[in-house]
Amino acid sequence: MSVDFAAMSAAHLRDAVAANEVEPGAAVRGSFARSGAVGAGRDGLNAIIWADAARSTREADALAERVNQAQGSRAPHGSGRELLGVPVAVKDNIATLELPTTCGSHILEGYVSPFEATVVSRLRRAGAVVVGKTNMDEFAMGSSTEHSAYGPTHNPLDPTRVPGGSSGGSAAAVAAGVVRIALGSETGGSVRQPAAFCGVVGVKPTYGRVSRYGLVAFASSLDQVGVFGASVDDAALAMEVLAGLDPLDATSADVPVAPYRATAHESVEGLVVGRPKEYFPESLPPRMRERCDRALAALEAQGAVVREVSLPHTDLAIPVYYIVAPAEASSNLARFDGVRYGLRVQGDGLRGMYEATRSAGFGPEVTRRILLGTYVLSAGYYDAYYKKAQEVRGLLAGDFAAVFGSGVDVLFTPTTPTPAFRIGAVSDPYEMYLNDIFTATANLVGVPAMSVPVGRIDGLPVGGQLMAPHFREDVMFRAAYALERALGEEAHR
């Protein structure tokens, strides 16, 4: 039996599987059928680059025992049934045991991890089935998913356009209805920006909220595993499963996890929503501004209080980000040298092997960022660039602390300055970096943030961004759900 689960929320599908109304294997077969129908694979949208339908279906069929244990009962946290039979996709920089983990890079072509990321283990423990690894900008460096060794991913809403990046494959897989939930990773907006471009929900949790064990490191003071959902409820359900302390990740925090799905339904009456003026510059296209202001009005209509606020150092976020992130990347990516895993290209002696391997294995954007990062950390330039950037990062953190300390519960901004652009339209590196202008701040200061659809311009989705204080994902989901409920179909028109 094939299941059209694309129209069912993850929780609805989970309940149907637990009630024995839908076989878990059928749900997974339905996902692969949908993937084939929309061309999500390498010869189509190129959203999913590694998959093994037979293995995934076997894994789903093996969930029958858990279905019998469920006996139609609900799926409380820790029951092993929170995502029973729900197909999920995983970004290609998150370690899986059975499928390759290549980070969209030639240097890791064919690499299959000998361990599994905690987030993948948690999904599987909850009954989810991984149906594919998704395409991405190489090592998560990009904002369009054009910079993958395995070719660009196309936006399902308009295949001539990018899906955003770097987690563009995951966003496209959700937007195309292949899965309701997908994992991505965030360093400067790599979940929220593609979520905005593809018209789905994208969540970047608080730094430390979700384990990074098994996420291939790019910039360790910024990286977080993120979640895509076809709806706020899907994303909240996934976050309930993923969040929490992990002894395998020293940066994960021991902070209680709220029942995000339930708290999302609470009223926004009296919620103070900050509208930072720096995120609504003169250069913002009028129709982007109109969609965002309509969303703010929808929150106001439900009793929220919208307040104009200022985050005065916002303009400095991109220069800070593009010093800190490449600096950390230049260190983290030193491990790819042909010795322990992945590609090896012989050269003249050990050093020659290192250079030949890295030269052949890394693409142009990764090479550029490693060079940039090495430069800003090198003797004579460290103080002027890296140290200065960390100081300004402190100013950015101060901006957010002041606003949240003044009684603002959540901030609302556009997620991106424009809707999805055409494939190949942006060739200047810095112009591409400016795609992160509204998203990089949340990574730099560690607060949770998410993108929700708030409308379309000429058929292209527009995302609205919500940012909350550290570990207040519950408040963020509450505002997001209120928006989703209030806008209804308008969010996709």
Next chain:
Amino acid sequence: MAVSETDVRHIAALARLGLPEGRIGALVAELNGILAHMEELSKVKTREAVPVAGVAAGGMPLREDTGPPLPLARARDRFAPAVRDGFLLVPRLATHTAAGAVADAGGDAAELPE
């Protein structure tokens, strides 16, 4: 501050990147284009700013200096480019010529353990 071709060759060497000679000029232009935007930071007064090295709320917690076991699901020779007797093999260093001679004398070793 602008980078020169010499700078790019130097940082490429530091980063162990082998760059084709024909790519150097383009990289100089690209990096200078990016660095020009970074100059904005030099105008910001940060005398009283506290540098932020991380954003973990409450800082990084101290933990027991013992990690949990990390069993690998597959052996090294399934994912490493060159392995022998459980060791990762790398090309011989020039400074290891003498040791290499001993290894060569012993048989087929063109490479030495790390």
